[in-house]
Amino acid sequence: MLSFETVSQSRCFGGTQFVYRHVSRETSTPMRLAVFVPPQAKDRKVPVAWFLSGLTCTEENFTVKAGAQRVASELGLMLVAPDTSPRGKSVPDDPEGAYDFGLGAGFYVDALQEPWAKNYRMRSYIERELPKLIAENLPADMSRQGITGHSMGGHGALTIALRNPERFKAVSAFAPISSPMNCPWGEKALSNYIGPDRSAWRDYDACALIEGGARLPDLLVDQGTADSFLESQLKPQMLEEACARAGQPLTLRRQEGYDHSYFFIASFIEDHLRWHAKRLGVA
Numbered sequence: 711m712l713s714f715e716t717v718s719q720s721r722c723f724g725g726t727q728f729v730y731r732h733v734s735r736e737t738s739t740p741m742r743l744a745v746f747v748p749p750q751a752k753d754r755k756v757p758v759a760w761f762l763s764g765l766t767c768t769e770e771n772f773t774v775k776a777g778a779q780r781v782a783s784e785l786g787l788m789l790v791a792p793d794t795s796p797r798g799k800s801v802p803d804d805p806e807g808a809y810d811f812g813l814g815a816g817f818y819v820d821a822l823q824e825p826w827a828k829n830y831r832m833r834s835y836i837e838r839e840l841p842k843l844i845a846e847n848l849p850a851d852m853s854r855q856g857i858t859g860h861s862m863g864g865h866g867a868l869t870i871a872l873r874n875p876e877r878f879k880a881v882s883a884f885a886p887i888s889s890p891m892n893c894p895w896g897e898k899a900l901s902n903y904i905g906p907d908r909s910a911w912r913d914y915d916a917c918a919l920i921e922g923g924a925r926l927p928d929l930l931v932d933q934g935t936a937d938s939f940l941e942s943q944l945k946p947q948m949l950e951e952a953c954a955r956a957g958q959p960l961t962l963r964r965q966e967g968y969d970h971s972y973f974f975i976a977s978f979i980e981d982h983l984r985w986h987a988k989r990l991g992v993a
């Protein structure tokens with residue numbers, strides 16, 4: 711059995727905040743992830759809330775900035791925050807070192823193009839490899855999982871859930887990239903990782919998946935109105951229109967004056983965790 715190596719562990723709200731490292735078969739690299747194990751896990755397996763982070767992030771940003779542990783401890787939720795890309799000297803990066811592609815910008819896809827295809831396998835990492843490792847190594851009730859994320863990670867949460875509706879009982883997002891096929895961040899990532907055939911991009915676009923018939927019981931999305939990426943990259947109206955056309959239930963909350971930062975996430979993470987807990991059968 712492959713196992714996690716503990717990088718650090720700290721007592722937090724009666725539970726424990728861990729950082730783990732393990733060797734990933736999918737990315738062919740060591741990977742780090744942060745896991746908060748709530749106090750309830752002493753007695754029983756606990757439901758799991760995944761948080762997928764955005765561009766430039768590691769497992770650390772959410773863990774140290776969102777302030778999610780207090781509510782997760784109260785609700786008995788395990789929080790899993792993976793890294794956003796493979797890393798290491800042998801892993802190719804954006805040729806110009808740009809922040810929006812390559813390291814810190816895996817976009818939760820399985821790359822098909824060289825030189826990315828060997829390591830950039832974040833879709834299979836999150837969909838297959840990591841859940842298996844979590845189930846084997848931690849007191850997690852894998853029959854009760856929810857997923858959320860921010861920006862690129864919001865796109866990741868929505869698309870992974872839409873492709874795997876049986877796995878997730880609760881889905882939400884903070885300022886997600888609504889349609890990577892229709893914004894500069896997404897077009898750059900998908901053309902490089904997947905290639906020029908835009909029909910192959912649809913699996914990685916929440917709006918296209920909904921248009922193609924994918925459905926979830928409901929969705930919660932928060933979006934700050936003072937987010938500097940709102941018009942150019944995130945385009946929540948595209949998700950709103952796709953959901954309305956398809957009859958996909960969506961609660962989209964435009965949060966007045968909030969920007970794209972973790973101050974926005976910290977302000978609404980409690981609402982999201984309570985949304986998840988309710989759907990994961992937490993009393």
Ligand SMILES: N[C@@H](CCC(=O)N[C@@H](CS)C(=O)NCC(=O)O)C(=O)O
Nearest residue numbers: 764765766767771809861862971972
């Ligand atoms: N201002 C950033 C743009 C990237 C960005 O805003 N990243 C968001 C996710 S898309 C984030 O969470 N950044 C890390 C943080 O705020 O801790 C940069 O130019 O590096």
